[in-house]
Amino acid sequence: MNLKTPLPKGIPECIFSLPFDIAENGEKTAGFLTADREQIHIYDSDGRELNNFSLDSFSAFEATRQIGCSMLRGKRKNDDKWQFFCSFTQTHYIRYAELAKILDYYANTGVFVDHSDEEEPVCPKCGLSLDGSSTCPYCAKKGSTVKRLMKRLAPFKKPFIISILLTAFSYACDLVAPTLQRYLIDDVVQVQDPDMELFLIIAGTILCLALIGTAIDFITRRININITNGFIRDLRRDLFDKTQELSMRSISRRTAGEIIRRVSEDSRTIQQFVTDNGKEMILHTISLVALVIIMFVSNWKLALLVILPLPIAAWLASKVMRILDDRNSRWWRKTVASSRYLHDMLSGIRVVKSYGSEERETARYTEISKEVSKAQKNIDCIWYILSPLLRYVIAIGEFLMLYFGASAVMDIEITLGEFVQFTTYVSMLYGPLEWLTNLPRVLSQAMVAAGKAFEILDERIELKDAEIPADKPIEGNITFEHVSFGYTAYNPVLKDISLEIKQGEMIGIVGHSGVGKSTMINLIMRLYDPTSGSIKIDGTDLRDMTSKGLHDQMGVVLQETFLFNGTVLENIAYSKPNATFEEIIQAAKTADCHDFITRLPDGYNTYVGEKGYNLSGGERQRVAIARAILRDPKILILDEATASLDTQTEKQIQTALNRLIKGRTTIAIAHRLSTLSNADRLIVLDKGKLVEMGSHTELMKKHGVYYQLVMAQRTTAAIKKQTVTA
Amino acid sequence: MNEYKQTDFQIDSLRILDVNELHFTRLDSGYLDLEYKGNRYEQVSLTRLQPFYYLDTYISVSFKNDEDEWIEIGVIRDINDMSKEQHDLCAEYLQFRYYVPLITKVHSIRDNRMGYLFIDAETTAGRKRIAVNDWWTNFRVNNSGMLTVTDSDGNKYYIPHPEEMDRKSYRKLELFM
Numbered sequence: 094m095n096l097k098t099p100l101p102k103g104i105p106e107c108i109f110s111l112p113f114d115i116a117e118n119g120e121k122t123a124g125f126l127t128a129d130r131e132q133i134h135i136y137d138s139d140g141r142e143l144n145n146f147s148l149d150s151f152s153a154f155e156a157t158r159q160i161g162c163s164m165l166r167g168k169r170k171n172d173d174k175w176q177f178f179c180s181f182t183q184t185h186y187i188r189y190a191e192l193a194k195i196l197d198y199y200a201n202t203g204v205f206v207d208h209s210d211e212e213e214p215v216c217p218k219c220g221l222s223l224d225g226s227s228t229c230p231y232c233a234k235k236g237s238t239v240k241r242l243m244k245r246l247a248p249f250k251k252p253f254i255i256s257i258l259l260t261a262f263s264y265a266c267d268l269v270a271p272t273l274q275r276y277l278i279d280d281v282v283q284v285q286d287p288d289m290e291l292f293l294i295i296a297g298t299i300l301c302l303a304l305i306g307t308a309i310d311f312i313t314r315r316i317n318i319n320i321t322n323g324f325i326r327d328l329r330r331d332l333f334d335k336t337q338e339l340s341m342r343s344i345s346r347r348t349a350g351e352i353i354r355r356v357s358e359d360s361r362t363i364q365q366f367v368t369d370n371g372k373e374m375i376l377h378t379i380s381l382v383a384l385v386i387i388m389f390v391s392n393w394k395l396a397l398l399v400i401l402p403l404p405i406a407a408w409l410a411s412k413v414m415r416i417l418d419d420r421n422s423r424w425w426r427k428t429v430a431s432s433r434y435l436h437d438m439l440s441g442i443r444v445v446k447s448y449g450s451e452e453r454e455t456a457r458y459t460e461i462s463k464e465v466s467k468a469q470k471n472i473d474c475i476w477y478i479l480s481p482l483l484r485y486v487i488a489i490g491e492f493l494m495l496y497f498g499a500s501a502v503m504d505i506e507i508t509l510g511e512f513v514q515f516t517t518y519v520s521m522l523y524g525p526l527e528w529l530t531n532l533p534r535v536l537s538q539a540m541v542a543a544g545k546a547f548e549i550l551d552e553r554i555e556l557k558d559a560e561i562p563a564d565k566p567i568e569g570n571i572t573f574e575h576v577s578f579g580y581t582a583y584n585p586v587l588k589d590i591s592l593e594i595k596q597g598e599m600i601g602i603v604g605h606s607g608v609g610k611s612t613m614i615n616l617i618m619r620l621y622d623p624t625s626g627s628i629k630i631d632g633t634d635l636r637d638m639t640s641k642g643l644h645d646q647m648g649v650v651l652q653e654t655f656l657f658n659g660t661v662l663e664n665i666a667y668s669k670p671n672a673t674f675e676e677i678i679q680a681a682k683t684a685d686c687h688d689f690i691t692r693l694p695d696g697y698n699t700y701v702g703e704k705g706y707n708l709s710g711g712e713r714q715r716v717a718i719a720r721a722i723l724r725d726p727k728i729l730i731l732d733e734a735t736a737s738l739d740t741q742t743e744k745q746i747q748t749a750l751n752r753l754i755k756g757r758t759t760i761a762i763a764h765r766l767s768t769l770s771n772a773d774r775l776i777v778l779d780k781g782k783l784v785e786m787g788s789h790t791e792l793m794k795k796h797g798v799y800y801q802l803v804m805a806q807r808t809t810a811a812i813k814k815q816t817v818t819a
Numbered sequence: 820m821n822e823y824k825q826t827d828f829q830i831d832s833l834r835i836l837d838v839n840e841l842h843f844t845r846l847d848s849g850y851l852d853l854e855y856k857g858n859r860y861e862q863v864s865l866t867r868l869q870p871f872y873y874l875d876t877y878i879s880v881s882f883k884n885d886e887d888e889w890i891e892i893g894v895i896r897d898i899n900d901m902s903k904e905q906h907d908l909c910a911e912y913l914q915f916r917y918y919v920p921l922i923t924k925v926h927s928i929r930d931n932r933m934g935y936l937f938i939d940a941e942t943t944a945g946r947k948r949i950a951v952n953d954w955w956t957n958f959r960v961n962n963s964g965m966l967t968v969t970d971s972d973g974n975k976y977y978i979p980h981p982e983e984m985d986r987k988s989y990r991k992l993e994l995f996m
């Protein structure tokens with residue numbers, strides 16, 4: 094990363110120099126900060142030195158984020174207070190963060206690194222931030238959507254080519270007809286004594302051609318149906334595949350409603366377009382080319398007249414497309430908003446009902462629907478204004494041709510037959526042209542949908558499986574080596590965590606709400622990759638394993654229990670689809686849910702309803718525990734797995750679990766600290782750092798964070814008791 | 820037991836600060852110092868509770884304790900009620916902490932059909948080429964009609980009343996709202 098920006102004249106060169114653009118009063122400015130191993134200098138926009146600081150008087154440096162801007166600061170040694178250096182927009186943040194790292198390293202170790210090994214964070218061509226990706230979104234040339242759709246047709250190359258050839262052939266038959274007509278008129282009808290034999294031959298040929306045309310039409314139609322169906326099936330499959338592959342990070346950027354809409358609706362729009370227009374597209378392109386050639390051969394002057402307005406029309410059509418594109422994309426966004434809203438409301442229908450806000454929600458939905466229809470109306474309006482214009486421009490050609498053609502017949506420059514033949518060709522030309530004038534509208538709509546589909550397909554997969562996976566049966570040793578992580582860059586949740594968990598240990602993670610406990614297990618499950626440092630299982634970096642190899646040997650009960658809409662049995666068996674029924678019962682027994690399941694009228698075949706809402710919170714949690722232990726995992730992760738249970742049920746499960754967790758690594762999170770009483774070791778997190786580690790007794794002796802947590806819980810429990818007795 | 824209740828209530832309740840008792844001084848740490856009703860707080864920061872709607876009102880005042888945790892002292896209802904000198908200090912601090920330039924004119928706006936929106940615009944911080952990724956989440960109109968933009972670097976921009984912009988700019992924007 095380049096940390097040496099060229100300085101204007103008057104400012105002495107330095108090892109590091111970076112621009113800053115916000116003054117202390119929040120106004121914009123254009124100053125510079127320079128640093129070497131002795132000093133930091135601050136210059137204003139005129140190159141005057143505003144301030145300078147000695148590096149040695151600071152014990153730490155950091156770049157902290159504000160809102161829409163950031164600042165560079167150092168911690169003074171003498172009074173431990175922060176000293177502000179300069180403030181800058183986010184555009185400069187990454188470079189300052191890197192500089193802060195280098196200065197901080199110097200403050201900590203006395204070693205001054207005079208360059209950065211980090212990769213350049215911006216596109217070299219346009220300067221746009223790359224955001225960790227390898228291609229620049231601004232400069233990257235993507236193939237046009239149409240081209241990419243064509244590429245996806247590759248697997249259907251053979252039937253596609255056959256279909257084109259057949260279409261071309263059947264079309265050729267149609268084309269011969271006008272020529273035959275000309276002979277009919279010029280050589281049979283208009284001559285004194287008509288040749289009946291010739292008449293019959295010509296008439297017969299016309300009839301035959303029509304029959305052949307119909308037959309071929311039938312065959313191509315069938316082939317085309319197969320192609321479009323296969324094409325759409327593949328597209329849908331790939332879209333769904335991709336949504337499964339996407340990391341938690343990308344998937345949580347989008348709402349479920351939006352993804353549903355993309356996978357189902359967008360592919361349907363494309364399907365409709367392909368079905369309705371696929372064949373026409375081929376047919377009309379062939380016919381346009383063929384007709385134009387024929388017209389030129391038979392009378393190039395008249396042909397020229399017909400063709401004359403076409404370039405203008407094409408230009409106009411492309412303009413119309415552009416205008417429609419943005420509007421269609423707006424319409425698309427509005428419909429997504431509507432399906433997102435629907436999905437959100439329906440998933441939260443219990444909240445809606447319990448707050449009695451049905452009417453308010455209905456009003457909001459009406460509002461959203463109005464927006465959709467407004468966007469649609471806008472497209473319609475534009476189209477109905479522009480399309481007649483397009484048609485008119487094209488029609489000018491016909492008008493010219495008729496005018497000059499008719500004059501030519503009068504002047505006996507061409508025969509009447511020739512003229513009729515020509516006008517027939519022209520009228521054939523208007524079929525495809527008419528279709529073409531309508532094309533911008535449907536094409537634009539389909540291309541927006543296709544573009545959205547490709548957007549998903551193009552999404553970078555952040556958590557790639559290793560190319561040469563080092564999968565092997567897991568024993569269950571987990572090591573954290575200087576792991577730092579944040580959901581957004583430079584906003585760390587976990588800071589420099591190092592620890593070792595041995596096979597078979599039971600570890601409890603404790604700490605205040607929001608401290609990063611669930612985040613830690615998200616990392617172990619590799620739902621995210623650490624920002625720096627590495628996590629290893631049995632000495633193998635998680636990044637060198639496949640997701641399947643890892644998850645097959647983990648059993649997880651998440652903080653938010655989620656059950657799929659299916660039966661109890663299906664939900665338990667989810668973790669091990671080939672489990673025998675007896676194994677499932679055994680797991681259910683261990684999780685203490687067998688009894689309540691037995692009491693349900695439909696037993697193990699009871700439907701749990703959407704999200705498992707037909708069960709109580711505690712029942713859901715127990716089913717989730719059964720699901721986790723069924724697969725006999727080497728690593729068992731329990732995030733507040735027993736939080737919704739009463740203490741007695743918890744005790745029961747705990748005893749059962751104790752038997753079960755022998756020999757497996759267990760990581761449990763619980764706010765009720767008694768739950769973790771039999772953990773081998775407890776990890777205490779505070780402000781993203783690992784502050785204490787040890788057994789309950791050890792930590793109690795320490796009188797540290799854990800001690801305070803325990804004491805706080807005892808006091809609240811005491812207060813509760815008092816309030817009850819009072 | 821009563822003691823517990825009292826502290827509980829302090830945490831639980833909204834404490835509106837008396838503007839006449841507030842005395843801020845600007846520090847070279849990038850934070851403020853505060854004297855309030857005889858107490859001294861160091862490393863104080865101001866936070867807009869609704870940064871999209873209330874620029875001068877409902878400002879949360881918090882300080883960093885020895886354990887590096889932010890503790891809220893209270894909320895200022897309106898900084899315009901403060902003395903001129905104090906008001907200017909707070910306003911300047913807020914402007915420094917919230918750097919959100921206003922978009923004043925839109926030259927062009929383009930959707931690259933890969934989730935990026937590129938806006939070439941005149942802002943109060945000069946002409947900018949703003950690249951917005953995931954733009955249907957980072958380019959949005961909120962319920963009061965204000966358009967907020969967050970670009971891929973994390974810079975923020977806003978337009979309080981898009982419909983009051985010049986017609987050309989509005990027409991360009993409107994397509995994407």
Ligand SMILES: Nc1ncnc2c1ncn2[C@@H]1O[C@H](COP(=O)(O)OP(=O)(O)OP(=O)(O)O)[C@@H](O)[C@H]1O
Nearest residue numbers: 345580581586605606607608609610611612613652
């Ligand atoms: N998907 C996410 N995107 C952004 N930030 C997140 C996300 N998930 C969690 N966070 C933030 O990360 C921090 C740690 O969250 P985490 O879920 O690990 O807390 P926790 O220790 O499990 O808390 P609790 O005991 O309440 O479950 C929180 O400040 C939270 O706001």
Ligand SMILES: [Mg+2]
Nearest residue numbers: 610611612652
């Ligand atoms: Mg949690």
